Amino acid sequence: MNNNFAQLGRYFRFVVRRERISSLIWGVCIAGSAAMFAALYPGLLPGQPEIVQMGVMMSNPAMVAMMGNVYGADQLSQASLMAQECLIWYLITIAVMNIFLINRHTRVDEEQGRLEIIRALPVGKLTGSTAVIVFALGVNILIGVATAGLLSLVNIGGTTVAGAFAYGFAISAVGFVFAGLTLLAAQLFSAANAVSGFSLGLMVLFYIMRALGDVSGSVLSVISPLGLGLKVEAFYRDAVTPILILFAEGVLITVSALLIGMVRDHGTGVIPARKGRAHASRFLRSPLGFAGRVSQGTALGWGAALFLLGASYGSVCGNIDGFVAGNELMKKVIGADGTNAIIDNYVAMIFVVMSMVASVPVVLITLRMHGEEQRGRLEQIFARSVPREQLLGSFLLISLVTSVLAEFLLAIGLFLTAGGALPLGMLLKAGLSYLPAIWVMGGLAVLLVGWLPKLTVLVWAVFGYTFFVMYFGRVVDVPKWIMSLTPFGNVPQLPVQEFTVVPLVVLTLIALVLAVIGVQGFKARDIG
């Protein structure tokens, strides 16, 4: 019998078995953090004056481009402002979750040859795709319900059950659309990274469409699923129509993906794989070229993300004074004590945070060297005439360049959206001061790669400690020495603090010593 859905139930249980942990983690993180952020709002916006002030700030075009149009300006509440500031980020998060979830069970399995074994069993052509899309639908709905439930429980000012469910189901519906789009992409492309690349690219495109549409008031906003999701106007209109349209779109896309899946050959995509170069470019034929090639994705992807991060912090600058003035918690977070202009406190605070984020790609590229080792590729390189210190040094050079690029992109992103409130020279100086701290993180990664390759994860523990101390330390007043244990705690925080060169020189020396010791270890140890 030719049943395209044979053993769907059994396959569905198989998907649940593989996904139960990671879906649970995603769900807890999304619903839990949504509730946690909501719980911060009564402190952030204690009274009507703050709420009105925040509404004014949100209407600034840079903020509209970031988070969407302000709705219900006459009836703003803690809950409705929370939704207007947070929902878009959850729509993006759920999109990312669905892209990886669907890709993992479709094209990744197909590319790895796992799906072939399944397809050789009495299982239908569409069983796998259908099971995973049904699973995704279920997870999205559960996450939406959990989010709605927790928001109702937290019950900040202006909360309604209808609003909480509008918020939650907007997340579910947008997630389902991206599940469908990824399933479609998995039919179109034969490479798993092309599937995730295309889907994530589409997500960025939708975000830009929404931003343009929201600023110009055009129809682009609702063509984008991310824009349409915001149109539920949670805690104001609580519209059902956008949710229904989104689910209908998801079903339509899913059905078309399944129709293609029914006729295409296993292992191929609708769009044939492109041929590549028959020869390596001159650039690639050196350890440095090789290190650059395998790191370029990380460097460029994070570069773009950091530029957007800078731009998003910059978009707030125009209204920061008025907003922080009457708010004790905000004053504490940005360290405003009245001696400096509030905007300077703000810049000093965000550069700590942004620079810590900027250290991530630097560490990732350094650890990539060990990633190559774990994938069993390094022995083929070192079986050739390549000195170990030269290859490791090449990766270090790439991460060094990435660190400088990262601070430049942060500063320029910030400058462009700050609307002339901040001079570029000052921003660059503030940003570049953090380079030595970033290098210490990189040096630590080299040390681990050289001496304790099995424990490279330790560098993330240090990162976590640093982030926690530097970010939350401001609110809970941790002692100074705890901050100075982290590299980032020793950098003069421009433009509030005086620029001093000594700590920067010391940090650079520490980074250098860590790296040199690491390289020595790497030269002396077994590979593989």
Next chain:
Amino acid sequence: MAIIDINNLVKKFGKFTALDGVNLSVDQGEVHAFLGPNGAGKSTTIRCLLGILRCTSGSAQMFGQDAWKNAVALHQRVAFVPGDVNLWDDFTGGEVIDLFLSFNGSRHNETRRKKYLQQFELDPTLKCRTYSKGNRQKVALVAAFASEAELFVLDEPSSGLDPLMEKVFQDAIREIKKDGKTVLLSSHILSEVEKLADSVSIIREGKITESGSMAAIAEKAQGRTLEDFFLAEYERK
């Protein structure tokens, strides 16, 4: 002259002794087969010889020089093909071949590269992720044969090849042998060994249990087929 000279090589991983006094010597122009069951220590020996692993005691030399200390300089004269060829998904086969050749320090020899691409019927414009196991092996083999190495260290190089390609591989080995090059060939394909090897070493549980010329081995086999002889060697307690 001994191109490979391994003397009383011991390699320990923590408490586990992987190699327990390995001795191996390969002369110039010789094809030396390196046999043994899975996990006996063939790949570990080869990695020590390549200076990727550090000997716990004893010595491993190539061209009369220490394999660990002079690894980088020595590797200009060595071509290596691993049994498990792991490549970069986003690179094309052609890019990997050029990368390996340039890392070998070989002058770019387009004639040889082209010749072996043709003989192995490998399309260099495809991304590595689309290659089968056999095709990934061909990438490593083309990179090795197209190089100007004097010593070829091959760790189960033909395990994924079809019979036609197996023949191409054997012809390529004969050709480099004719040029006076030396080959260390770890293999499980006994018919291949029988056709190509001048001499053999067998390793079991980190020790060399048998070593000698193919003629000497044939004599020891006393009329048994080589396969039967090797099986008996592998199983011997």
